[in-house]
Structures are given as structure tokens and as C-alpha cells.
Amino acid sequence: QVQLVESGGGVVQPGRSLRLSCVPSGFTFSNYAMHWVRQAPGKGPEWVAVISHDGSKTYYANSVQGRFTISRDNSKNMVFLQMNSLRGDDTAVYYCARDMTTNGEAVQLLDYWGQGTLVTVSS
């Protein structure tokens, strides 16, 4: 069955960096676009970034543009989120989610999610 397992979260000081990883299984990873979505405590989800199935296209939320980078390694079945210049409002649970990609095209629907990894930005 489809599984997504995130790792790399933790407590980090403002201005520092963190790299999240997501390991998918149960499907042909290279056929699917992948998203990162975050959720602050008691809030609705906030979309962060998406990467196309082959890694050629990436898109970001304005709030993270220029600070976060999404990437993937299809040979290792992994997707990453490099987070730089972290701020207090980046504190959230970060989810890796699979796009319901159809015929190689991302459709911006998130059909499987991991359990999330908590990032706390605090001095």
C-alpha cells in the first residue's frame, strides 16, 4: 500500500536551516508529482511547494519563495524540502503528499499524505 514517511523535523533557532526528507513506497515514485504542505497548530493546511514527476518544474507559496527548495531523487525514491532562513511562523507539522498525477501531468489533488514531521522554530 502507499506510504509516505517524513523525517528531519525538530527544534531550530530562527535564521537557521533544516532539511526534511520524505520516503515513499507502494507506488512508482517517478510517475508522480509530490507536494509539501504544512499545518500550524489549530490551523488549516497551508500548501508549501510542488515538484513535477521528473523534477523539471517546481512551484512555491509566496511565504517560502526564495527560502525553501523542493527537490527529489528518483533513483533513491526520495523527496526533500530544504528550509533556510527559518522564522517563527514556519513552525508547523510538515506533510509530504502525493499528487494524483494523471498521464504525467500534476493535477493538484493530494491523494496520499504522510504522518508529518514537526518543525519548531524558536530561540
Added chain:
Amino acid sequence: EIVLTQSPATLSLSPGERATLSCRASQSVSDYLAWYQQKPGQAPRLLIYDASIRATGVPARFSGSGSGTDFTLTISSLDPEDFAVYFCQQRRNWPPLTFGGGTKVEIK
């Protein structure tokens, strides 16, 4: 950026009752509207997409309707496992994908 507003914030109902949840978009999203269910400590689960299409494995008691700016998620008869938070999400105009603030369906 398209803003999605969900109402009510909380819905207090008993098992077996009908639940009607609303999602309103700040501009038309056509029928590119999805609904997700989230239980405490769990990730969201895709329920409905393109306003009315149930995702794989979603029970028939869940139905979605609407187009343009006004959408409804209906749970015809609440099962105890349905008490959760529900979010809507649009994919008409992106980036960014946007989500609503959620409606909590709680046991009365």
C-alpha cells in the same frame, strides 16, 4: 490568491443526523474544489474532488455539490467515525493551492 471560507466553524450533531458543510470561494473556482477529512493526530484524507467525485474507498454517505463560488459537503447520516475536521481546497488558480480554515464536526 483565492480565499476559501468555510462555515460553520463547528457543527454539533448526533450520530445518524445529516451534516451540511459549506465552502465559499472569493472568486470562481469552476468545479475544481476538493474536500478532505482530518482526524486528531492524523494527516488529511482526500474525500471528494472536482466538487462531487468521491475518492477511492469513500463511503456513499459523503456527497459534494456546487460550482463557481459555493460548495457543500453533505454527510447523509453521521457515523461515529465521521466526527472530524473537514477542509476544502481549490486547484482552479494556482500557485498557490489554497485550503479553507476548516469545519469541525463534533458529537452533540
